[in-house]
Amino acid sequence: MVAVNATYPSTSYLNLATTVAANLAASNKDSGAGTTSTTTTEAPATSITLSSAAQAELAKKDFATVLADAHAKLLALLKDAKRTSPLQDGKLALDISSLDPRELYAMSSDKSFAPEEREAAGLEMQRRFESAMSGPAAVAKVTGDYTGLYKAAATYLDSLGDEEKNGTDWIAGRDAITEGLKQLQSDPKTLPDAGDNDPVALYLALTEAGQTQQQDIKDVATGARASLDALYAKAIKDGKVPTFNKQTTVGTYVDLSSFPSRTLSAIALNTENKFAPEEVNAARGALRTKSGAALLAGFQNAAKSSDPTAFSQNIISIYSSMSDEERQAAGWSSDFYAAALASYQTTNKLTEMFAQAGGSSTSFLSWMGK
16 A cells, blocks of 8 residues: 655645645544455546647746746736735635646745745645546546556656756656556556555545645636736727627637636636626636537547547546536536446446457457447
8 A cells, every 4th residue: 555645746745745644644544545446448538738839838948037937927816816825724715727837836846935825836736736637537446447547647747847857756756657557567457556656646545535626616716807807907908998709800809718627617607796797608608619629639539549438438537627616617417427437337348248259349349330
């Protein structure tokens, strides 16, 4: 069993891991911990990372510039949100998702930021890692195969900035992932024992303990309101009228496509009555576009796979990576997940039966006309 005090591949997660270890020590004494698995198959679930071009663009900046940009962005976000701190009651209360990975690492590691600002950056780093893991983890739970989960972790870690990747924590975490993938080659159904620095093992422990990070939807809505107001103010300052009409020739189009899905869901649900009807409609449209793109990517990914259950696995991954508010705003009910799960189980069972009858997964696909 992997120790619960393992750290994520960043110094910012060190305090979190220590706290979780203390909390879990008492609960595990009474209840214990374990991992269950079911039928195994390849897990081709999709993952989203920065493109090579985007990473190359980010890498052009020297770290001093990155640090200055991080300070400027944080100051602007705090001003727009009318806050003096990104934390409230020890929780992230400011949407800092607009900071790129290098800026976020700078904020988490440089002492020119206040301690609570560094802590906030660490919480956001944890949130991003957990977001990248949630979908593949759901697939692993269904299939019993941890390979896709560890591959997703490797992809995420490799997408981070050079400064973070040069740190001892990142190196230790990445080495643990490599060791995990090595063990999974011979036994994909058993959670690897990759040492105390395994970030996947810590993620699973945090999930089991209910210690994962999720900013309160009310705070997300407050941040969204501030972001929209800032966009409107900029347009007016430039002498233009802000509008959601993409075809405008005289106004400034307010493009919500770059807003995170959770931010869009906060606007679309409008539970706090902070948003006008046109803002709600624009957010719903942007969220539908994102959901459609995710489904299309899942379908295209599955079409390239030799696994007949690939599409249902991708649906499970996408659904599980969404918050409850995102699912509600996008119209993804629990029935949608249940249908994907049933599809996976049925197809997997048919494939097993076909193989037992003397066929193979390849011949099964040929028989299906794939």
